[in-house]
Amino acid sequence: MSELMVALVQASEKAANIARSCRQEETLFSLLIEEKKNDNRKVSADFKTLADVLVQEVIKHDIGKRFPGLENNIFGEETNEFMNGLGERIQVVVCEREEDTARLLSKVLDGNMQAAEALASAAHQDIIIPNLHTGSIHIPIHDLGVWVDPIDSTFQYIKGMSNCVPEDSIYSRGLQCVTVLIGVYDLQTGEPVMGVINQPFAVMDDSKRWRGRFFWGISAGPLSVNSLSSTTEPLSRGDSQNPVDPNPEVRAAKLSAVLSTREVKRVRALFQDCCERGVYYASGAGYKALCVILGLVDVYVFTEDSTYKWDSCGPHAILRSLGGDMADLKECLKRKQAGRPNERPELLYNTPVAEASGTEKWANRGGLIAYRSKADLEAVLQLLTTIEL
Numbered sequence: 001m002s003e004l005m006v007a008l009v010q011a012s013e014k015a016a017n018i019a020r021s022c023r024q025e026e027t028l029f030s031l032l033i034e035e036k037k038n039d040n041r042k043v044s045a046d047f048k049t050l051a052d053v054l055v056q057e058v059i060k061h062d063i064g065k066r067f068p069g070l071e072n073n074i075f076g077e078e079t080n081e082f083m084n085g086l087g088e089r090i091q092v093v094v095c096e097r098e099e100d101t102a103r104l105l106s107k108v109l110d111g112n113m114q115a116a117e118a119l120a121s122a123a124h125q126d127i128i129i130p131n132l133h134t135g136s137i138h139i140p141i142h143d144l145g146v147w148v149d150p151i152d153s154t155f156q157y158i159k160g161m162s163n164c165v166p167e168d169s170i171y172s173r174g175l176q177c178v179t180v181l182i183g184v185y186d187l188q189t190g191e192p193v194m195g196v197i198n199q200p201f202a203v204m205d206d207s208k209r210w211r212g213r214f215f216w217g218i219s220a221g222p223l224s225v226n227s228l229s230s231t232t233e234p235l236s237r238g239d240s241q242n243p244v245d246p247n248p249e250v251r252a253a254k255l256s257a258v259l260s261t262r263e264v265k266r267v268r269a270l271f272q273d274c275c276e277r278g279v280y281y282a283s284g285a286g287y288k289a290l291c292v293i294l295g296l297v298d299v300y301v302f303t304e305d306s307t308y309k310w311d312s313c314g315p316h317a318i319l320r321s322l323g324g325d326m327a328d329l330k331e332c333l334k335r336k337q338a339g340r341p342n343e344r345p346e347l348l349y350n351t352p353v354a355e356a357s358g359t360e361k362w363a364n365r366g367g368l369i370a371y372r373s374k375a376d377l378e379a380v381l382q383l384l385t386t387i388e389l
């Protein structure tokens with residue numbers, strides 16, 4: 001199963017390469033943007049890009065090639081249909097041969113062969129990943145499903161700001177908020193087991209080229225392993241400097257949190273009033289979860305229902321490998337109010353929302369909270385019981 005983790009990281013690196021190459025050519029980039037149909041009701045400025053579609057297909061193709069059958073259980077937001085300037089609908093797929101992929105892409109690109117060849121080259125590039133030291137895990141492939149978000153925070157990707165300044169290492173916007181998310185879950189239990197977060201635009205080097213980085217984690221039965229111990233990230237500002245106080249109210253005051261720029265006003269006000277250690281705002285569900293994973297903040301809280309399974313599955317698996325979790329916020333609040341302290345339902349990935357249709361079937365309806373420490377979860381729940389949600 002460690003081979004699957006390697007394949008996921010490889011696919012995410014290829015995806016990151018495609019995302020970077022698309023950004024580097026402005027003319028190509030403007031060609032690719034096609035406004036998303038109005039089905040994404042809350043994200044007004046979201047776009048469907050060819051990069052999005054191509055990345056998703058590359059991930060399907062590469063993982064399916066290594067693990068036949070698994071490609072049928074890879075799910076995401078995007079369909080592979082793309083409309084070109086002539087109004088022709090084209091199914092974007094990765095072909096066996098690079099030249100065939102280029103020819104297909106040139107149709108989407110209204111005959112721009114140069115651009116098509118550049119994209120096809122990125123889609124067919126061999127990626128070499130060093131040994132990940134995952135240890136050995138044995139999960140039958142047919143028990144697994146995969147959620148993919150090819151480019152999370154598409155809005156920031158399209159805006160393409162490269163000169164944003166972080167606050168305490170947290171970017172509220174800009175290309176740093178863009179992530180490629182791949183999460184593997186157990187089809188039977190719905191629990192996340194493996195995840196990758198790839199950040200294609202992590203640092204700009206001296207020659208003005210972007211360099212990326214990736215993080216992975218596995219949480220399967222007794223095995224918890226991840227890439228975090230070997231990174232040079234600052235260590236958690238959380239538990240070591242923030243000893244557990246049994247009183248959730250005191251604990252809440254010591255929290256730091258990252259919130260969505262789309263969070264409702266009274267929740268923003270509540271956190272700003274109570275969390276002495278800082279409230280930050282950032283774009284991208286994947287990026288906000290990454291801030292928790294890296295220990296830049298204690299929690300990521302979102303009370304709205306506009307994140308989806310493909311946004312949370314990968315980060316959730318990594319959080320679990322760190323001893324944290326991602327829970328259904330409103331379900332947790334209900335259980336707390338009903339006096340059931342042992343029930344803190346986490347997000348699951350195999351069950352659609354009843355009576356919803358389209359992408360809404362896979363919404364995280366109850367909102368979410370991402371955390372590394374259970375005491376922080378309790379502190380947030382305590383805090384949120386003081387307002388009407």
Ligand SMILES: [Mg+2]
Nearest residue numbers: 149152153311
């Ligand atoms: Mg997303």
